[in-house]
């Protein structure tokens with residue numbers, strides 16, 4: 001009955017379901033019933049045993065508790081109280097590997113375990129979140145209609161909830177959703193910083209720029225709330241709210257997991273990685289405090305007009321955002337192959353169209369791309385997206401070049417551009433790295449002109465040997 005659980009319970013009740021509710025600390029349950037008990041049919045319980053006893057069979061028990069140890073603790077307490085055929089649904093931000101482990105262990109008791117991503121924050125949970133369930137297809141048959149009823153609806157009326165695949169598939173997709181969320185937020189932050197430092201615009205003016213952008217191709221929840229946050233004035237000081245907030249970004253772990261998992265899968269999610277490291281750097285007070293005044297550099301403003309500059313930043317933001325999404329989908333595809341999930345690539349973007357934090361107008365276009373050609377090597381290979389990033393090129397380069405010359409850090413914009421340039425390069429310096437690896441470790445290399453694996457006798461006469 002913390003923020004997500006209580007709002008989701010109210011959402012179920014608003015849809016006509018009778019909802020049994022329980023929280024480890026009973027006061028939270030009492031508060032929720034006192035504040036919202038009249039909104040629907042609730043059965044409050046002060047012990048887990050009473051909670052379980054009040055459920056219809058087969059029982060469906062949904063957890064919205066702290067991910068990690070909290071989730072394990074509740075499952076351990078819940079399993080002995082349940083029977084074969086019952087179902088545990090974990091809606092928290094669990095690591096997909098934990099979900100795979102929990103699913104296997106709970107299945108031994110004949111109990112279904114559904115790990116599901118839930119996104120939309122406090123408001124989404126109440127009014128309709130994007131729901132990303134994994135678990136067995138059998139469990140989705142009975143659970144799906146309930147989750148679909150309370151989920152957000154896409155502009156075409158489709159529920160933003162669908163079965164993504166077995167065991168950890170749902171939580172994996174939610175994890176990548178959060179990784180993309182990190183990237184999106186970092187890119188927006190960089191756009192703000194460029195306009196603020198590079199064009200001397202005030203937060204309220206930048207809020208207007210974001211409001212304007214929200215009417216175009218960048219239309220999204222995160223752009224919308226950015227305008228709200230930038231337009232907000234601190235009541236106590238009368239200063240822009242953004243200027244009174246400590247500039248250290250928090251993180252609960254999902255961005256880090258996305259990057260760690262991508263490293264294991266060998267998928268370059270550079271935008272998500274830069275965004276995650278940027279949060280860590282902002283919070284690294286030892287280094288930031290310790291180096292204050294020691295590091296030198298420029299502090300320049302653009303010579304472009306604010307309108308021209310904002311137009312370039314908008315294009316760079318959109319192109320970098322497309323790169324981040326392309327990388328996220330690459331990670332989902334790689335994990336689907338690795339774990340045998342068989343995820344339909346068109347589904348995540350379809351489920352993200354409404355309700356979730358990264359909801360955006362262009363998710364409809366992404367869904368259409370994957371639906372018409374699921375075998376594309378990358379989202380960037382879709383002609384419509386290739387056209388956008390290609391056309392953004394000159395503005396993107398002007399922004400990154402300006403940022404470097406002006407001393408404004410843009411790790412998201414510049415890493416996205418480097419990714420784009422790497423992919424379009426016919427030759428990469430990886431050939432030299434292969435030579436170095438062979439030199440110091442006899443790691444061998446392949447040649448461009450003939451088949452086989454080769455090694456050069458670097459410490460001897462430098463003759464080349466065909467190894468296989």
Ligand SMILES: NC(=O)C1=CN([C@@H]2O[C@H](COP(=O)(O)OP(=O)(O)OC[C@H]3O[C@@H](n4cnc5c(N)ncnc54)[C@H](OP(=O)(O)O)[C@@H]3O)[C@@H](O)[C@H]2O)C=CC1
Pocket residue numbers: 001002003004005023024025028064065066067069070071073074091092093094118119120121122
């Ligand atoms: N907040 C958000 O915007 C979103 C959150 N999520 C995920 O949803 C879940 C709930 O999030 P949120 O509402 O923010 O709350 P928190 O993540 O802060 O979790 C608090 C809840 O977990 C319970 N809890 C913690 N440890 C235990 C334990 N050992 N045994 C029993 N209960 C325990 C708390 O009970 P008690 O009151 O007794 O301490 C409380 O009900 C999390 O997994 C979160 O990652 C997903 C999407 C968005």
Ligand SMILES: O=C(CO)[C@H](O)[C@H](O)COP(=O)(O)O
Pocket residue numbers: 093118119120121178181250251252253254255357
């Ligand atoms: O899952 C969410 C949104 O989709 C949660 O709000 C999550 O807490 C966001 O991650 P972080 O706290 O690391 O910024």
